[in-house]
Amino acid sequence: MQQTMPVMPPLPSRPEEIPGIFEWFGQMRQSHPAVLDERTGSPWWHVFRYDDVARVLTDHAHFSSAVPEFEYGPLADTMLAKDPPDHRKLRNLVNLAFTPRAVARLSGRIAEMTQQLLDRVRERGEMDVVRDIAAPLPAQVIFEMLGLPESDWPVAQTWARFDSHGGMTAMRAYFRDLLEERRRSPREDLVTALSTAEIDGERLSERELVSFCTLLLFAGTETTKNLIANFFLTLSDHPADQARLTADPALVPTAAEEVLRYLPPVWFLMRRATADVELSGVRIPAGHQVMPWLASANRDSTQFPEPDRFDVTRQPNRHLAFGHGIHFCVGSPLSRLEAGVALPMMLEQLKDLRVDRSARIGIRAGIVFVITNLPVTFRPY
DSSP states (O other): OOOOOOOOOOOOSSGGGHHHHHHHHHHHHHHOSEEEETTSSSOEEEEOSHHHHHHHHHOTTTEESOOHHHHSSTTTTSGGGOOTTHHHHHHTTHHHHOOHHHHHTTHHHHHHHHHHHHHHHTTTSEEEHIIIIITHHHHHHHHHHHTOOGGGHHHHHHHTTOOOHHHHHHHHHHHHHHHHHHHHSOOSSHHHHHHTOEETTEEOOHHHHHHHHHHHHHHTTHHHHHHHHHHHHHHHTOHHHHHHHHHOGGGHHHHHHHHHHHSOSBOBOOEEESSOEEETTEEEOTTOEEEEBHHHHTTOTTTSSSTTSOOTTOOSOOOOTTOOGGGOOTTHHHHHHHHHHHHHHHHHHSTTOEEOTTSOOOEEESSBEEEOOOEEEOOOO
């Protein structure tokens, strides 16, 4: 007999609502690990356990990424909406964008950009983490990687939010023009490399290249922005850990991985069952939509001892915050590098940093968990 999905609490809109949704995830892992939500217009299956979520993400033979939300949304035509073999061609472009050598070369530049942003706020004794550092830093890094002129950065940052159809149209037109310009006048940047790229001896179409630039803009900004904001929101509930990380910056990379597990930037993904398939003893019919909850999988006690405890030294930490399998987040190496550079600098230079809990901290939660503002105070100098 098909179980009825218990009423799901609203996704958080304020920090104090976060524990409640994770408590509900825990209940679902126990009693309804794979359950049909019959209140939606089309059949959606919610999946909560780590092993099931990992399977949905890796078994592309049974779970397709070609879902309407990806096929017709702002990330249409990107590798997020592709299955093999089409996915492989686009994924190979990642080798141009995020080779270990290319990413490592960015370390010094990321430090320079972070310092410039810190210099603007250090004397004030207060700032908004999202507005002043978490949003502009990764945006500036990816804009420079792509080769966007600095004069275009302000408008490009509005496109990176993907919050208007008009912005998407303008962004795609911009990249079409920039790719053509780089073919005529090559430079040492990523757009130039993409404009002449060949995969299996074939040039990519303009549509594929523009879609890839769109994905890079998203992957290169949203993940790091949310990781930085989530890092400081989480530390505000764990002041002893903040003091420990300030005293021992070598722990920051491990702590950042724990933040990715504990409060991930992406909460769920979407797939479509291509054949009848069984998860946790429940049969999901072919053609039905599936929603694997990364946020729930990351708190599964079968994988993480004391999963609701924030542990800055947790190892191993096989979280699913960046996905799993062939769709593993293309921006993850860059995001980890940016966090590894920026977070220790912020902890060192912004003494006695405290989140202002008297202010209203906004959260917009969906596929992506977004802290919209995070006011903090610190010792000015």
